[in-house]
Amino acid sequence: MDVSAGAGMVFKNKSVAFVIVLLLVMPCTGAAWQGKVVGVADGDTITVMHNGRGEKIRLYGVDCPEKKQDFGTKAKQFTSGMVFGKVVDVEPVVTDRYGRTVGLVKIDGKYLSEEIIKAGLGWVYTKYCDKPFCSGWKKLEGQARQNKTGLWTMPNPIPPWEFRRGKKL
Numbered sequence: 001m002d003v004s005a006g007a008g009m010v011f012k013n014k015s016v017a018f019v020i021v022l023l024l025v026m027p028c029t030g031a032a033w034q035g036k037v038v039g040v041a042d043g044d045t046i047t048v049m050h051n052g053r054g055e056k057i058r059l060y061g062v063d064c065p066e067k068k069q070d071f072g073t074k075a076k077q078f079t080s081g082m083v084f085g086k087v088v089d090v091e092p093v094v095t096d097r098y099g100r101t102v103g104l105v106k107i108d109g110k111y112l113s114e115e116i117i118k119a120g121l122g123w124v125y126t127k128y129c130d131k132p133f134c135s136g137w138k139k140l141e142g143q144a145r146q147n148k149t150g151l152w153t154m155p156n157p158i159p160p161w162e163f164r165r166g167k168k169l
Contacts, residue, residue, distance in 0.1 A: 032091045037083040043075025056100045060093045061129035062113040063160045064122040071151040075121040083107050117141050120150025
């Protein structure tokens with residue numbers, strides 16, 4: 001029996017096992033990418049250059065007022081001021097039913113969704129925001145409400161998901 005052949009096989013299997021374990025315990029950062037923001041459709045949807053083309057990104061965890069809602073234009077202006085023409089980090093989370101990438105967008109080390117919530121220009125989209133940090137974002141939303149920041153200056157702002165549902169009726 002050739003012992004050296006068996007030893008080589010064990011080494012290869014250990015290497016494969018090591019790589020698998022590494023992939024399981026390390027956070028997945030391979031999917032993250034950077035690109036320049038070339039468009040802002042509304043407060044929670046931007047277009048970022050990726051692999052030579054514009055890719056629509058729906059911001060994860062936040063839902064901003066629609067364009068025709070109160071504060072819809074302000075939300076778009078805020079987002080535009082934060083990221084338009086700048087290079088951002090995009091961490092894809094999922095692809096939505098419209099084929100858009102839903103992702104976390106960072107600018108200068110800050111999550112854009114979080115900044116929108118702090119500015120009182122969006123709701124935490126609790127239906128889809130299921131990461132551990134979403135509870136912290138919910139507290140920031142509560143602070144914006146309490147301080148009557150942004151859309152929270154209105155007595156009863158209508159969440160965009162309700163506004164969209166009303167438009168369909």
